[in-house]
Amino acid sequence: MNFNGKVAVVTGGATGIGRAIALKLADKGAAVMIADINEKAAETTAAEVKEISGNSAIFVTDVTNVAACEGLSQATIDSIGPADFLVNNAGIAGSPGWQTRSHSTEEDWKQTYQVNVIGVANVTTVFRAQMTERRSGRIVNLSSIAGREGRPSLPHYSASKAAVISLTQSTALELARFNITVNAICPGLLWTPMWEQVGSRYANDVPAYEGMTPRQVFDTMVAEKIPMQKEQTPEDIADTVAFFVSDDAKNITGQTLNVDGGFYMR
């Protein structure tokens, strides 16, 4: 697996899972555009990428803003070239303060959809031209096992991630004739800043987790729900992204793969 000369764009690429994906693609030789709303963190990750593959760029991007996405597309071409791989990773779990609320508000629904679903559509729309023109491209969308079935908390998040799976399938069908594959990954339980907040909401919301610290909620869920009895890591997700964008997966499209230690089998 060799991505020398390839150009990758990772949204939300500055931190967490997105950062691990950026570093993995760089490790295989790709130039990586870090598109993130957090400029400082993006610069740090871009510097790490540059150390590894020699080529990176950043663009401060709010994926909910179409003009910003268009700027990202142009900035990618100008700095490192037209995109071969697009990884739609940027995501949120609610509107500010969601982890302290026991019920989803209208703002939670709106903002989560805006970033997790419409954000994916926005970024895909601006990059598809670069890919269709060259009759080649790989898109990987980050969904979640929360999108595989309803959960006892965070309905707005689960529904948005279910929408990502559906969007992945539609985009796969739409772009197949241009030799562009579109697949999704559903990460399982990863100890990220977002999960720390999920844990605190579950401790408030779900009777079984009452009074626990976020990490205790997390460990309990790993022990109870994950057959492999291990948490997943950003590197696990990054390895699967690398597979989907490689030539090895050229005839795989429209699929959603759970990377979750067996939490959910479908």
Add this chain to the structure above:
Amino acid sequence: MEFESKTVIVTGGAKGLGRGIALELARRGANVIVADIDGESAKSVVTEIKAGGAQSYFCETDVTQQWSTDDMVETALEEFGQLDVLVNNAGVGGSPGFITRKTATVEDWQSTFDVNVFGIVNGTQSVEKYMIDRGYGKIVNIASIAGRTGRAGFATYGASKAAAINVSQAWAFKLAPHGINVNAVCPGMIWTPLWENLAEWRKLTDQQNVGMTPRQVFQRTISELVPLGREQTPEDVGNAVAFLASDRARSITGQALNVDGGIRMN
């Protein structure tokens, strides 16, 4: 190389898909036991693998017999001292002569389930004790997109492949605490001896196919069904198997991955 000093068994490795999987894993450095009922074809795969620089050994195996798969595992351990990966690939489309029958007979049902389901169960049962003791192992079962949903015609095969997915999940749960991953691959449209037979059968059961060569039936089916517009190859399946059998997929278990150009999206 990723599979350097790893030992893999590929059942049904003499022809078609199994041959492709065996060659792909050998290309990545694996020692390969070609386990098949057809010694002549299997030996030619062994020769091909050795010519490529990897180690290989033929083991005459009837996957419908537990004693035979026990013997297959023993052979692998005797020849190479360890066993890392089992690929349960052996499969049939019916009992001999099925292509001449419009309706499946009891014998067709029996032999399809004997090979496609019990073959996986036997292989897995033969290897699980060794893998559990070692606390490591990868099992990849070859199902089919035919197993994703029932369709008119060829119910024997579809039902057996649905069972193959279910059996993969069952053993994924059972073996997960021992650090063993069990996954399935669902190939789509691949030009193999099995598909050639299937094309003959489709000429019997669908008027539109009358007068076509088997290859023409295959091409027609591709243009109707495959969003990416091209056939899949044994190498594609071998690449997906290599991913799932590697440590890159360490957190993936109980999953079934379609390698089908987007025919079915799961």
